[in-house]
Amino acid sequence: MKTQSLKSLPMNKQAGFTLVELIIVIVILGILAVTAAPRFLNLQGDANASTLEGLQGSIRSGMNIVNGKSIIASDHKKATATVTVDTGDAVNTVYGYPAATQAAFEAFLDVSFAADDSADFNIVEIAADKKVIIFPNSYVQTDLCRIEYTEASDANAGTPPVSVETPTIDTYLTGC
Template structure:
């Protein structure tokens, strides 16, 4: 009786993956999609918040430049004045930019509108001397905005009489961006 050696027999080579391997890969990809997808879906909110943070820095820098030019022109104690900057004339209140669209466009060199047609949406609140800025194409709510409160001043009644200026307040709210 002859015994056959297994060494010389060709092995049956398979090409491809088994069904179990494919199912495991699909399950792993599904878990990654569930975990990673929510992180990437909120990129617009992060972009809105970052845009507002950058604009807030620009407002503060521009506000200080305008105030410096007002001091040089000796009109920092005047209720209304005008200061020339590279991009135009800026209306000022006690040496700081007035809470108007024209003043903001001049000292920031940014376009504002109220209908998503410019860089940012701007809503003037003239009764409170405030400007509220929203990111463009964002539903305007109170949880994603910059609020600029115009400078104020008080005159002391005791000698020596002097004008005490309170600088503008720039508030950033990014809770709901």
């Protein structure tokens, strides 16, 4: 019988990761999670921005419907008038477009802006600027996450003929 020395015996190699390699992988995954997670977790800001864009579209559509009803009623050149929308609500108009008031917006959008947090949006009237500001209830009116509607005006400042400047709708989304 032949004896073999220990050197000539085949060695079983074990395959696997060392503890150092596992720690390095965990550290790399941790760095990726820290840098990528905030981008994916900031969904509320993206949702507020998308909702404001949708609301802006609703305001434009409703504003054009009110203007169409004003033209039919021949009130589109008047400084103040009222039209009735499909819900039966009266909308105060300025040169054929909705006035910059909470009541007008609630009527032509068929929504309710509550003073508490029960509504999704808040609305603030700025009478001196003939403007309303609409913003999500988790923000304040000065945040850059809002819609500003400035009502229509007469470019000729009351001298005939009336030259209507359409309302402006400015949407700010950088602060959402």
